[in-house]
Amino acid sequence: MALKTDRFVLDFEKPVVNLEEKIKEMREYALSTGVELEDDIKRLEKKAQQLRKEIYSNLTRWQRVQLARHPQRPYTLDYIGRMCSYFEELHGDRYFADDKAVVAGLAQLEEFSVVILGQQKGRGTKENLYRNFGMSNPEGYRKALRVMELAAKFDKPVITLIDTPGAYPGIGAEERGQAEAIAKNLFRMARLPVPIINVIIGEGASGGALGIGVGDRILMLENGWYSVISPEGCAAILWRDAANAPQAAEAMKVTAPDLLELKIIDEIIPE
Structure with a gap:
């Protein structure tokens, strides 16, 4: 059956989506004709629930990477909008520009001022270009550091939400000191006198993630990934073919359960 949905569906999700579409069609048919299909619908709903549980409890590492990149996955501003009763975004690094790939500001999280x-990705081509696909320039890391030092000045805890395919590798970024900006953040964050909680909400790739990833606690969503290089990059180096990314992901152990076992992260947040 063809998928009749606007959802972005990964290959391993299709069996569940097919069942959900069938259930939807049956409900619409029962509503329009008055035919009693409730028992059949309940049976299919139970089957869909069991199938969903079976699929998501047996994901490969590569499938988790795919979920971390899902275009309908929540991004930083989505979490901020749902977690915080107040958020005042601060802009600019006071040196060069305001990097739209990084959002930073003051927030109220329950009773805490934080x-x-x-990093912020976009939805669709236009917004992704605006957000530079979540890849920070040096001014993004300098903006992040400026806001973190403001937190230290006023004794406020820092929460960083990590979701990036890596730091932007463009010529302009290198000319403006990309490596220096990341290294400076590592140094300053290690000495920041306030608590820092890092949360990997999607992709955590290389120095691009580490530039805001030094903290007292590192949490990771169940279907995120975190590594020194992407599976495609690793595959291109080892096998000279990015098509071997699934094999690379298995070897690299990039998922939350792997990293918890290796004691790189402190806790997994269930999804």
Whole structure:
């Protein structure tokens, strides 16, 4: 059956989506004709629930990477909008520009006044170009550091939300000191006198993630990934073919359960 949905569906999700579409069609048919199909619908709903549980409890590492990149996955501003009763975004690094790939500001999280920052991807081509696909320039890391030092000045805890395919590798970024900006953040964050909680909400790739990833606690969503290089990059180096990315992901152990076992992260957040 053809998928009749606007959802972005990964290959391993299709059996569940097919069942959900069938259930939807049966409900519409029962509503329009008055035919009693409730028992059949309940049976299919139970089957869909069991199938969903079976699929998501047996994901390969590569499938988790795919979920971390899902275009309908929540991004930094989605989490901020749902977690915080107040958020005032701060802009600019006071040196060059305001990097739209990084959002940072003051927030109210329940009874706590905090500083929140993170990489922000876009939805659709236009917004992704605006957000540079979540890849920070040096001014993004300098903006993040400026806001974190403001947090230290006013004794506010820092929460960083990490979701990036890596730091932007463009010529302009290198000319403006990309490596220096990331290294400076590592140094300053290690000495920041306030608590820092890092949360990997999607992709955590290389120095691009580490530039806002030094903290007292590192949490990771169940279907995120975190590594020194992407599976495709690793595959291109080892096998000279990015098509071997699934094999690379298995070897690299990039998922939350792997990293918890290796004691790189402190806790997994269930999804």
